[in-house]
Amino acid sequence: MDIEPLSIGRIGEVIDLVSTGAPYLTARTWSDYWAYATLFSSTCPLAVDGARVVGSVVAFRSQDQPGDIYVQDVVTDPGHRRQGITRALLDTVAGRGREWGCRRLYLTSEPGNRTAHAAWTALGFTNVVGDRSFGDISAVTDYKGPGRTRAVYELSLS
Ligand SMILES: CC(C)(COP(=O)(O)OP(=O)(O)OC[C@H]1O[C@@H](n2cnc3c(N)ncnc32)[C@H](O)[C@@H]1OP(=O)(O)O)[C@@H](O)C(=O)NCCC(=O)NCCS
Structure with a gap:
């Protein structure tokens, strides 16, 4: 398994891969991935097995809060899950964040994404306490705008 930065030549594969993350993920547009590949590639690592992209993380360092790196999308090919791919990709992003002196991802x-919750907590993220609960998952009402209630997680880099 190799890890490489997102590149323009891989965009079509990444769109196909992200589509396998339904119903929790929807592929962004080609133009979005072009921007990620040309402006943010060092925090957008891919896992490549042979010639095939089997994992992707898209993340950005905040310009408003430079100590923060926001992880936007995480997906592993269904046939490659539970093999440590997300762990390796998020480690890559965390390592870059530490080089920059960032404080958290x-x-x-x-x-409702219990698999994601299990992954984030296993990887050391804390579920930030919100204003409502879904079983043992805490969430913030309308975090991303009306109707977009989300569970929020953070990982300290210090
Ligand atoms: C969530 C997701 C990205 C995890 O990717 P992954 O490559 O399988 O994760 P890893 O193999 O690195 O798992 C790391 C740890 O997370 C936990 N974990 C991951 N998947 C789990 C599952 N289905 N059930 C319970 N624990 C799980 C485990 O503790 C695992 O370590 P272990 O296998 O040594 O026990 C993957 O399931 C996925 O692509 N889901 C669909 C898209 C999605 O929901 N993305 C997140 C939306 S924001």
């Missing part, structure tokens, strides 16, 4: 997921 953070991300959100839908409160």
